[in-house]
Amino acid sequence: xxxxxxxxxxxxxxxxxxxxxxxxxxxxxxxxxxxxxxxxxxxxxxxxxxxxxxxxxxxxxxxxxxxxxxxxxxxxxxxxxxxxxxxxxxxxxxxxxxxxxxxxxxxxxxxxxxxxxxxxxxxxxxxxxxxxxxxxxxxxxxxxxxxxxxxxxxxxxxxxxxxxxxxxxxxxxxxxxxxxxxxxxxxxxxxxxx
Numbered sequence: 001x002x003x004x005x006x007x008x009x010x011x012x013x014x015x016x017x018x019x020x021x022x023x024x025x026x027x028x029x030x031x032x033x034x035x036x037x038x039x040x041x042x043x044x045x046x047x048x049x050x051x052x053x054x055x056x057x058x059x060x061x062x063x064x065x066x067x068x069x070x071x072x073x074x075x076x077x078x079x080x081x082x083x084x085x086x087x088x089x090x091x092x093x094x095x096x097x098x099x100x101x102x103x104x105x106x107x108x109x110x111x112x113x114x115x116x117x118x119x120x121x122x123x124x125x126x127x128x129x130x131x132x133x134x135x136x137x138x139x140x141x142x143x144x145x146x147x148x149x150x151x152x153x154x155x156x157x158x159x160x161x162x163x164x165x166x167x168x169x170x171x172x173x174x175x176x177x178x179x180x181x182x183x184x185x186x187x188x189x190x191x192x193x194x
Contacts, residue, residue, distance in 0.1 A: 043123055043155050045082040045089075048194055052076070053165070055187030059099050059107055062180040070099040072110070072185055087125055088117045095185075105137040107183070110169070112147060123155040125163075133169050135181065143181070145171035153189070163189045 054073030061067060078091025091114045099107040111134040118127025128150050136142040151165035169183040 045080045045087045049191040051191030053187040053189040059183040068101045072097040105139045125153045141175045143171045143174040
């Protein structure tokens with residue numbers, strides 16, 4: 001009887017040990033859910049902006065020896081329309097200058113009314129621009145003309161951008177003087193967007 005009890009106790013112990021040890025089969029791993037990260041959102045360029053710019057102006061004329069260069073800078077404002085990958089806008093610039101044209105005249109300010117269109121590149125905007133320009137000199141008065149150019153603007157924060165712009169201006173027969181004037185400007189810009 002003692003022998004039977006020993007066999008029974010051993011069988012119970014072996015069964016309990018096997019039950020606690022679990023199955024001999026490999027456990028099935030939990031399924032892994034793969035996901036693609038959402039693409040980075042590009043900023044919305046729709047809205048107005050105001051800012052300031054400063055740079056360099058190189059002015060030439062058809063009059064022999066009448067040319068000059070110097071600092072130019074002023075204010076800018078405008079409004080952009082975001083159309084997906086493309087941005088279009090309108091704006092106005094007013095720059096003050098003190099460019100001596102070999103003593104014959106002094107370029108004092110330039111007004112521009114502009115249109116621009118560009119392509120979004122991440123947080124940046126590469127654009128072309130063109131429009132109406134008016135230049136004022138101290139001795140020849142003022143004259144109407146046009147400008148064309150290109151620029152790049154980069155978002156620094158959601159409301160502040162920095163950029164650079166290169167413009168070529170032409171004023172034919174400046175204020176009836178018979179002198180054609182051209183100017184190239186390179187400016188750095190900072191704008192607050194709202």
